[in-house]
Amino acid sequence: MAVDGQNIPAKCLNCQAALTSPLVCDGCHSLNPPPPGIDYFTLLGLPRTYLIDEKKLHCSFLAIARGIHPDRFVGASDQDRSLATRLSAELNQACDVLSDPVRRADYLLELAGGPSAAEVREVPDGFLAEVMTLREEIDQAKTAGNNDALLGHRESITDRGEQTLRQIADLAESSADLDEPNRKDLRRLLNSMKYYDNLLLELVENPLGSEHRAQAR
Amino acid sequence: MNEMREIIIGIDLGTTNSLIAYADKAGPHLIAGPAGEEDVLLPSVVAFDDAGWVIRIGNEARAHAVERPRTTVHSIKRLMGKGAEDLTDDLHRLPYSIERRSGEEGRDVAIVKIGDKCYTPPEISAMILGELKMRAERHFGCPVTKAVITVPAQFDDAQRQATRDAGQIAGLDVVRIINEPTAAALAYGLDRTEHATIAVYDFGGGTFDISILRLEGGVFEVLATNGDTHLGGDDFDHALIDLFTREIYGQFGVDIATPEIKQQLRTLSENIKIRLSVRDSAPVEIAIAAGRIYRRTITRREFETMIASLVHRTIEASSRAMKTAKLSPEDIQQVVLVGGSTRVPFVRRRIAEVFRRQPYAALNPEQVVALGAGVQASLLAGLERDVLLLDVTPLSLGIETLGGAMGKLISANTRVPCRASETFTTFKDGQTNVKINVLQGERELVKDCRSLGVFELQGVPPMPAGIPKIDVTFLIDQNGILNVSATERRSGQTASVQIIPSHGLTRDEVRRMQREALEHAREDIAVHHLIDVRTTLEFDLHKAEQMVQRFGQLLDARSRGAIMAEIRELREFAKTCSDAHILNDRREAFNRMTIPLAELAVTASLNRDDKSAGQVPACGVGAEGRENNDGGTGEPILRIAES
Numbered sequence: 001m002a003v004d005g006q007n008i009p010a011k012c013l014n015c016q017a018a019l020t021s022p023l024v025c026d027g028c029h030s031l032n033p034p035p036p037g038i039d040y041f042t043l044l045g046l047p048r049t050y051l052i053d054e055k056k057l058h059c060s061f062l063a064i065a066r067g068i069h070p071d072r073f074v075g076a077s078d079q080d081r082s083l084a085t086r087l088s089a090e091l092n093q094a095c096d097v098l099s100d101p102v103r104r105a106d107y108l109l110e111l112a113g114g115p116s117a118a119e120v121r122e123v124p125d126g127f128l129a130e131v132m133t134l135r136e137e138i139d140q141a142k143t144a145g146n147n148d149a150l151l152g153h154r155e156s157i158t159d160r161g162e163q164t165l166r167q168i169a170d171l172a173e174s175s176a177d178l179d180e181p182n183r184k185d186l187r188r189l190l191n192s193m194k195y196y197d198n199l200l201l202e203l204v205e206n207p208l209g210s211e212h213r214a215q216a217r
Numbered sequence: 218m219n220e221m222r223e224i225i226i227g228i229d230l231g232t233t234n235s236l237i238a239y240a241d242k243a244g245p246h247l248i249a250g251p252a253g254e255e256d257v258l259l260p261s262v263v264a265f266d267d268a269g270w271v272i273r274i275g276n277e278a279r280a281h282a283v284e285r286p287r288t289t290v291h292s293i294k295r296l297m298g299k300g301a302e303d304l305t306d307d308l309h310r311l312p313y314s315i316e317r318r319s320g321e322e323g324r325d326v327a328i329v330k331i332g333d334k335c336y337t338p339p340e341i342s343a344m345i346l347g348e349l350k351m352r353a354e355r356h357f358g359c360p361v362t363k364a365v366i367t368v369p370a371q372f373d374d375a376q377r378q379a380t381r382d383a384g385q386i387a388g389l390d391v392v393r394i395i396n397e398p399t400a401a402a403l404a405y406g407l408d409r410t411e412h413a414t415i416a417v418y419d420f421g422g423g424t425f426d427i428s429i430l431r432l433e434g435g436v437f438e439v440l441a442t443n444g445d446t447h448l449g450g451d452d453f454d455h456a457l458i459d460l461f462t463r464e465i466y467g468q469f470g471v472d473i474a475t476p477e478i479k480q481q482l483r484t485l486s487e488n489i490k491i492r493l494s495v496r497d498s499a500p501v502e503i504a505i506a507a508g509r510i511y512r513r514t515i516t517r518r519e520f521e522t523m524i525a526s527l528v529h530r531t532i533e534a535s536s537r538a539m540k541t542a543k544l545s546p547e548d549i550q551q552v553v554l555v556g557g558s559t560r561v562p563f564v565r566r567r568i569a570e571v572f573r574r575q576p577y578a579a580l581n582p583e584q585v586v587a588l589g590a591g592v593q594a595s596l597l598a599g600l601e602r603d604v605l606l607l608d609v610t611p612l613s614l615g616i617e618t619l620g621g622a623m624g625k626l627i628s629a630n631t632r633v634p635c636r637a638s639e640t641f642t643t644f645k646d647g648q649t650n651v652k653i654n655v656l657q658g659e660r661e662l663v664k665d666c667r668s669l670g671v672f673e674l675q676g677v678p679p680m681p682a683g684i685p686k687i688d689v690t691f692l693i694d695q696n697g698i699l700n701v702s703a704t705e706r707r708s709g710q711t712a713s714v715q716i717i718p719s720h721g722l723t724r725d726e727v728r729r730m731q732r733e734a735l736e737h738a739r740e741d742i743a744v745h746h747l748i749d750v751r752t753t754l755e756f757d758l759h760k761a762e763q764m765v766q767r768f769g770q771l772l773d774a775r776s777r778g779a780i781m782a783e784i785r786e787l788r789e790f791a792k793t794c795s796d797a798h799i800l801n802d803r804r805e806a807f808n809r810m811t812i813p814l815a816e817l818a819v820t821a822s823l824n825r826d827d828k829s830a831g832q833v834p835a836c837g838v839g840a841e842g843r844e845n846n847d848g849g850t851g852e853p854i855l856r857i858a859e860s
Contacts, residue, residue, distance in 0.1 A: 062436060062605070065605060065607070066603070066605050069605060069606075069695070070634065070694065070695045071393070071596065071597055071605075071606065071695065074225075074392050074393070074597040074598075075223065075598075075599065085634045085692065085694050085695065085700075086634075086636075086692070088634045088695070089634040089635050089636040089692055090636075092631075092632045092633070092634065092635055093635065093636065095632075096631070096632065
């Protein structure tokens with residue numbers, strides 16, 4: 001069985017039944033270690049694209065998790081217990097990465113050949129100067145106790161972040177076909193997201209205090 | 218997977234009380250102790266004699282604490298996974314002696330010193346677990362060796378390891394460590410089919426946890442967890458104790474800080490808390506030496522002012538959890554209350570205010586965690602249920618980097634099991650060992666985080682400095698406990714990982730303690746037998762006293778005197794006698810001695826047709842007063858009498 005060029009072993013190592021999921025056999029419930037180099041999308045039975053069906057991701061995750069969670073293997077051999085823990089960690093990692101749009105885009109870039117954040121550390125031109133100016137304005141507003149200004153900053157930073165995310169999405173959607181300059185652009189945009197997160201951390205209100213309305217998960 | 222259904226029990230090892238449960242197709246059930254069906258709480262208290270040998274566990278130990286606070290250990294959970302240096306705040310409050318275990322570099326294991334003996338916290342917790350294990354074995358009529366034990370969600374790796382070690386020392390294979398709020402959610406949500414997002418507000422004796430979970434078709438998914446491991450109902454008691462200590466010093470110039478008085482104050486404070494949960498005020502009397510009496514009425518409003526800042530800390534932690542989960546109060550359908558401290562009306566009011574709904578209080582807050590543990594135990598034993606528990610690690614995990622900064626590898630609130638990898642190398646030619654300092658916490662600097670221990674990677678093939686590539690995998694398992702494995706990439710060799718825990722026991726130490734516990738098991742059975750005989754003896758003496766009070770005048774003075782003298786003498790003897798057979802022989806001799814009186818009593822009762830049983834006045838500390846009522850309320854005064 002091949003999905004997007006990835007190969008899942010066709011048969012369960014234990015009972016030889018056809019495998020529908022790479023980690024665990026529906027028939028005999030045995031654990032099957034994934035082939036090396038399998039990517040997170042294949043692990044979760046999803047096509048390798050930026051746009052994903054979040055419901056399908058969640059369902060797929062739960063279906064596999066039920067079969068490999070260590071709680072299912074309390075009476076099993078040491079080897080199986082250890083394998084269940086390792087496979088669950090791998091599955092959780094896959095789900096965490098694919099659930100978050102920024103990490104998902106980052107992962108798609110990695111699958112397309114990079115560059116990684118260690119290889120290209122820069123952010124888009126002029127971005128750092130903007131961040132520094134913003135930081136000063138926020139500090140001033142805090143000292144002055146100017147809540148309106150702070151609220152305004154929070155809204156505009158959130159908007160900017162969403163804008164950048166849209167640019168990231170556009171590039172990530174065709175990540176497999178990007179040339180090197182475009183992949184570098186994507187990396188720079190991804191590097192800038194950290195700054196938005198840090199700025200917002202200083203501005204977000206106590207959800208149990210004011211009338212702040214957060215996005216439901 | 219499991220062909221044979223093994224018995225696995227669920228244990229709530231609490232700061233104040235411990236409970237044990239199991240579950241079958243009908244649901245979870247608590248296992249009771251020897252005093253009957255209602256006897257489901259085992260106080261987490263262990264009493265020792267002056268030489269340091271265990272003599273009482275549970276209710277008996279609690280009673281013992283009043284007279285002998287220095288040799289009675291309570292709230293040992295607060296010391297699990299800790300070193301002596303962690304306890305500066307709590308230290309002066311605990312009446313028993315706590316020290317740092319001597320003779321070790323780079324390790325700080327707290328020990329409790331009683332007489333000549335030293336006990337580590339897991340050893341003392343093991344005594345409590347041993348008692349629970351016995352109750353389970355009595356119930357099932359066969360050995361019980363596997364258990365699920367609950368811990369506060371905020372417990373770090375060392376505290377979880379210490380809990381598992383305690384189990385092992387007691388002869389229990391702890392197949393799973395489960396977080397208390399998650400266990401409560403399991404007990405709450407097991408038979409509910411509707412999808413819901415709930416908050417579990419768990420305010421126990423020593424810790425506070427808040428967890429936000431999503432319940433959906435048998436899946437219990439923790440979205441976020443937060444809390445405070447140094448915040449509990451004990452702190453409410455401390456606020457009251459501090460008040461009395463201050464005011465008594467101010468009024469009488471007397472410092473009532475002896476361990477004996479402190480223990481009585483603790484009991485008094487507990488009773489005040491309970492009284493103020495149902496009444497608006499509590500009158501209090503404390504006898505100081507030389508006939509002086511401190512009198513005070515505590516009002517509910519006053520108490521609420523005293524605890525407001527403590528409760529506020531729980532609200533702040535709740536807010537942090539909501540932030541992590543990216544939710545507002547409207548998104549939460551239910552707030553489930555756990556822990557005795559949630560009985561305090563002020564706490565419930567504050568919860569209702571911030572979550573904008575009345576909390577769910579239909580489950581017994583002291584039992585719900587044990588019941589959930591029982592359910593989890595039955596799931597692990599293979600009871601057919603389609604339940605999945607997806608929990609998270611409460612703290613960030615990292616390593617010490619150059620310059621004393623904490624290099625984060627795994628973030629707090631990451632779903633477990635989870636893993637992270639890091640590559641290390643050597644800095645000297647031919648170096649075969651690499652040491653890593655592993656930490657948990659949210660701060661930037663190593664010194665502000667919690668060191669789990671030094672992990673030493675051994676067996677690295679000797680190579681020039683900087684050449685080896687040691688891939689280390691940090692894996693946090695479903696128990697929230699860290700496992701470290703390492704491979705040297707070039708040679709493919711697995712490096713062995715030796716762990717020197719900062720505040721915990723090594724595997725060798727635990728094995729040794731387990732062996733010692735087994736060796737003492739015979740003695741422990743004898744101790745239990747002794748406790749049983751003592752309990753029965755006290756019951757017999759008490760009954761005899763009642764009989765003498767009501768019918769003694771029917772007996773001649775000499776016989777009456779002899780019985781009273783024997784009662785006094787036997788009570789004294791029971792305090793020091795350590796041989797159950799000897800004590801039991803004397804008990805039986807005493808009962809033979811009182812036969813004539815008993816016969817007279819029966820005859821007299823038949824003649825008088827006396828239906829009422831003699832009311833025995835309550836005795837002891839902090840109990841309801843007998844004659845003096847508080848003129849205003851008509852409620853008995855809570856008092857500490859002069860001893």
